[in-house]
Amino acid sequence: MTEILDFLGTSGLANLDWRAGIMLVVGLVFISLAISRDREPYVLLPIGLGIIIGNLPLTGMTDLPTASSGHQETGIFGIIFHYGLSFWDILPPIIFLGLGAMTDFSPVIANPKTLLLGAAAQVGIFVAFWGALATGLFSVPEAAVIGIIGGADGPTTIFLAGMLAPELLGVVAVIAYTYMASVVFIQPPLMKLLTTKKEREIVMRPPREVSRIEKLVFPAMAMIVIILAVPGSAPLISMFMMGNLFRESGVVPRLANAASNELLNIATIFLMITVGTQLSAERIFDVDSLIILGLGLVAFSCGTIGGLLFAKFMNLFLKEKINPLIGSAGVSAVPMAARISHRVGQEAAPSNFLLPHAMGPNVAGVIGSAVVAGVFISLL
């Protein structure tokens, strides 16, 4: 009888506390949203599964390697977290390789002024950064990791968190992806509040044709220029531009295809599940997490506002006006933010086709947030 009780005492059920139980339900909710509502399935399904794995007690799957035990008592997701996200931080750059192989820089090259909108939208990072510092609850590196949520770039957020504040990685990653999926609710009210109907009706001419040589020179030059200035951004920027060169060269279709398919999918599986495993009950049921949730919303909103207002500022000097709605696409939730700019523009003027123009700041925002992350890494 004692043995039976001892055995039952070692079961997960006997060691499950109410907070972990709630997290299991949260994981199931994520999974059902992904499957039944088709809401961001590539993010929510693996993260939901990771939350469940991470909150089931006594599995050891998320145990990290230690100096004494080495790797022998380490769980698979402990290994992936340690080498993929914390110690080596290689998964986000691998994802950027795949994203670069899928990205078309033509909208940026056709209208290079839109690069500035990508820079302006990064103001959201620093508003959230200062908000985090003002609470007095977070150190400067932690505040930087919270601020980078405003870059609206999942891999960049995870990369920076892995480098500067691994303990916040799960929380900031899920919050970043949650808000990225919610830009469709966050952005339109701000876009309509900060622009007049006349501004929203500004029609932009179709972008010019971009030559092959321009598409080849851009990623090479961008990589060299940015990394010479901010070497800390090298892991992300170099992989992003290499992937793009694979695509644009046209001479290595197997490499471009592998980067944008197999490699990206494998890295996404490991990254998202591992991010989910980091959402333990102890971390979620913490006032700090609620504060980060609020600061994330501030970051996204201020990034949107920054891009919109800068576009209006640019129009003071431009002969050929830009539709300020594309400024909000500088929040680099690619391509959702660009689609929202297009949709809101069409509500004002059905003939206006803003999507190719909005992709410019959208992609520039990815570069901008990677640059800011590189600055944080260099200085912190």
Add this chain to the structure above:
Amino acid sequence: MIFDQAIIEEGVGLTVIGMGTAFTLLVVLMAVVMLVGRLSRVASGKVSAGVASRPDEPVADARDKALAAVVAVGAVLEVGASADTLGGDSG
């Protein structure tokens, strides 16, 4: 709210350097893209002009060949006509 002087200074430095670097680099990229675009358009304009400046060469060549063919045919016909005349006269 807690404000420590050292943290404020560090925060200001990060903000200025972060936003400044992002803007500066993207301005530089913008300039590079504009320059490459202009050079690309100039280069393709020169190639088009180069093609346009030699339009007669292939036409002149074809004309010469046509003339040579006409002369050859005329010569053959002349020779044939002479042969017929000689054959008719002997009969």
